[in-house]
Amino acid sequence: MNKKGLISIVFLVLVVLHQDFWNWDNAKLVFGFMPVGLFYHACYSLVAALFWAFVMQVAWPSELEKWADAESDQGKGEIK
Amino acid sequence: MTTVIVIAIYLGLLLGLALFSKTLFRGTSKDYFVASHSIGPFMLLMSVFGTTMTAFALVGSTGKAFERGIGTYGLMASSSGLIHAACFLVIGIKLWAIGKRYGYVTQIQYFRARFESKALGYLLFPILVLLVIPYLLIGIIGAGKTIAGVTGAKLKPNGEMIAPGVFPEWTDNGAIPPWFTGLIISAVVLTYIFAGGSRAAAWANTFQTLVFMVMGVLAFYLISDRLGGLNAAIEQAKESHKVRTLSEGGEVGVSPLTFLSYMFIPLSVGMFPHLFQHWLTAKSAKSFKLTVIAHPICIAIVWVPCVLIGVWATGIFPAATPSGAILAKTVGVLVKDPIIVGLVTAGVLAAIMSSLDSQFLCLGTMFTNDIVLHRAKKEYSDQQILLMARGFIVAIVVVTYIMALLLYDRSVFDLAVWCFSGFAALTPLVLAALYWKRATKIGAYACIIAVFISWITFFAMSGFGGEFFVFGGIVPAAVMWFVGAAAMILGSILSQAPSNETIKKFF
Numbered sequence: 355m356n357k358k359g360l361i362s363i364v365f366l367v368l369v370v371l372h373q374d375f376w377n378w379d380n381a382k383l384v385f386g387f388m389p390v391g392l393f394y395h396a397c398y399s400l401v402a403a404l405f406w407a408f409v410m411q412v413a414w415p416s417e418l419e420k421w422a423d424a425e426s427d428q429g430k431g432e433i434k
Numbered sequence: 435m436t437t438v439i440v441i442a443i444y445l446g447l448l449l450g451l452a453l454f455s456k457t458l459f460r461g462t463s464k465d466y467f468v469a470s471h472s473i474g475p476f477m478l479l480m481s482v483f484g485t486t487m488t489a490f491a492l493v494g495s496t497g498k499a500f501e502r503g504i505g506t507y508g509l510m511a512s513s514s515g516l517i518h519a520a521c522f523l524v525i526g527i528k529l530w531a532i533g534k535r536y537g538y539v540t541q542i543q544y545f546r547a548r549f550e551s552k553a554l555g556y557l558l559f560p561i562l563v564l565l566v567i568p569y570l571l572i573g574i575i576g577a578g579k580t581i582a583g584v585t586g587a588k589l590k591p592n593g594e595m596i597a598p599g600v601f602p603e604w605t606d607n608g609a610i611p612p613w614f615t616g617l618i619i620s621a622v623v624l625t626y627i628f629a630g631g632s633r634a635a636a637w638a639n640t641f642q643t644l645v646f647m648v649m650g651v652l653a654f655y656l657i658s659d660r661l662g663g664l665n666a667a668i669e670q671a672k673e674s675h676k677v678r679t680l681s682e683g684g685e686v687g688v689s690p691l692t693f694l695s696y697m698f699i700p701l702s703v704g705m706f707p708h709l710f711q712h713w714l715t716a717k718s719a720k721s722f723k724l725t726v727i728a729h730p731i732c733i734a735i736v737w738v739p740c741v742l743i744g745v746w747a748t749g750i751f752p753a754a755t756p757s758g759a760i761l762a763k764t765v766g767v768l769v770k771d772p773i774i775v776g777l778v779t780a781g782v783l784a785a786i787m788s789s790l791d792s793q794f795l796c797l798g799t800m801f802t803n804d805i806v807l808h809r810a811k812k813e814y815s816d817q818q819i820l821l822m823a824r825g826f827i828v829a830i831v832v833v834t835y836i837m838a839l840l841l842y843d844r845s846v847f848d849l850a851v852w853c854f855s856g857f858a859a860l861t862p863l864v865l866a867a868l869y870w871k872r873a874t875k876i877g878a879y880a881c882i883i884a885v886f887i888s889w890i891t892f893f894a895m896s897g898f899g900g901e902f903f904v905f906g907g908i909v910p911a912a913v914m915w916f917v918g919a920a921a922m923i924l925g926s927i928l929s930q931a932p933s934n935e936t937i938k939k940f941f
Contacts, residue, residue, distance in 0.1 A: 396734055
């Protein structure tokens with residue numbers, strides 16, 4: 355499987371994990387102060403950051419930067 | 435009064451920063467609109483994050499958590515951590531590259547070229563302006579509610595007065611009236627963006643984002659301390675708000691269908707015109723790396739405390755308390771030190787102004803480049819261009835200011851969701867433009883018109899800005915997104931493909 359395929363699958367898994375239906379009615383507190391449904395989603399934010407760090411590492415579109423800096427044969431746009 | 439003085443000092447500091455950034459302003463329209471593509475990774479992160487976090491993030495999230503409970507975080511914050519970053523990567527970097535290569539400073543310039551239609555801009559411009567206006571409204575309304583909350587009389591839940599308002603001779607409860615707050619906030623933001631354009635906005639956003647993140651954490655610590663610590667604070671909150679279970683009447687909690695379909699709303703960042711402009715300020719594509727990775731963490735730093743404060747407030751205030759005033763009331767009632775209250779309020783205003791500036795700026799940029807200069811027969815000087823941009827911004831601010839006073843009682847969270855929904859529904863347009871060679875002018879027109887009609891219809895059905903769901907709990911943004919995508923696909927398939935020249939230019 356190529357990198358883009360792997361990233362797409364992990365992305366979809368994260369979308370599914372976001373739904374955490376198993377926490378819906380769970381009123382337990384983590385560390386005595388954090389409702390578990392909130393704690394799960396706070397951790398989810400950290401996992402999302404790790405996921406994007408991984409994506410940056412393995413699938414950075416370096417060719418885009420070169421393309422952006424290249425001399426255009428179509429001329430510049432409308433900006434004065 | 436001390437609280438008001440602290441807030442005034444903060445606003446003064448902000449204006450001082452604007453004067454400093456003016457010394458860096460190069461005087462050209464390119465510097466005014468996109469800071470000459472010179473913004474590095476940290477300032478890009480702070481300005482993009484500060485722009486996406488507004489009254490919605492602090493005032494709205496606290497109020498929504500007070501109404502619906504912890505589900506508020508999953509509805510917008512954790513999903514945004516995933517979806518926003520995806521939009522920055524998939525849409526933002528590519529648009530930055532195209533904008534830099536061909537010199538575009540607005541989305542419309544790109545769409546006109548990509549879809550080979552000048553008239554497309556005249557259709558899209560008023561729709562984008564119309565959708566940005568609710569975003570501006572929540573800033574001005576949120577600021578008014580926050581200042582009124584901290585300067586008004588402090589009452590116990592039984593109505594007994596704890597302390598009088600700051601200006602008892604001015605209003606009934608002694609609070610600074612919303613019309614005055616709106617005026618001051620608009621004037622400060624206008625002053626610093628007029629001083630230095632995009633560069634001033636980036637500097638001010640960096641400063642303000644740091645301020646509201648620090649003050650949010652400070653408010654969280656102080657409120658929990660006054661409630662007897664983190665454990666005691668959550669103990670006194672209503673049990674119904676510690677889970678996502680939907681209450682019998684549907685007032686508290688979230689339905690699974692709503693929770694799922696809310697994932698469409700953060701897609702809005704892919705079409706925000708002000709974010710497009712921020713992306714173009716980036717010095718290089720690498721500047722985006724920090725923004726993509728750190729954005730979910732920054733969201734958590736701001737939203738987790740706000741949602742917890744909203745949940746804690748359920749044990750302090752009666753359910754009928756206006757949700758927009760919850761943050762200000764909690765800070766005002768529990769944190770009695772006027773200097774701290776002033777600092778925390780300054781943090782809330784920082785979050786609001788760091789979005790307003792980018793929105794004001796982008797509206798001026800769009801009007802100048804997409805409407806005036808687009809068909810201009812004569813050459814305008816940089817000074818004339820800046821004058822036109824500023825004139826249009828002032829006109830929009832006046833309209834927004836009047837509307838904010840008329841719609842003051844609306845929910846900040848719900849108004850924001852309507853704005854985000856419209857932009858989210860337009861993302862098939864930008865995705866197709868960037869990644870589908872067969873996407874055509876007719877597809878683009880069909881997409882924009884279909885989204886606009888569906889948005890207006892749902893917005894009217896909601897009573898012009900209220901909470902509204904379709905098919906038993908689905909947010910309108912999800913339906914509109916599919917309507918927009920279907921119109922784009924059908925319109926493109928049934929029409930002639932773009933020219934080879936256009937495809938070669940953009941793919």
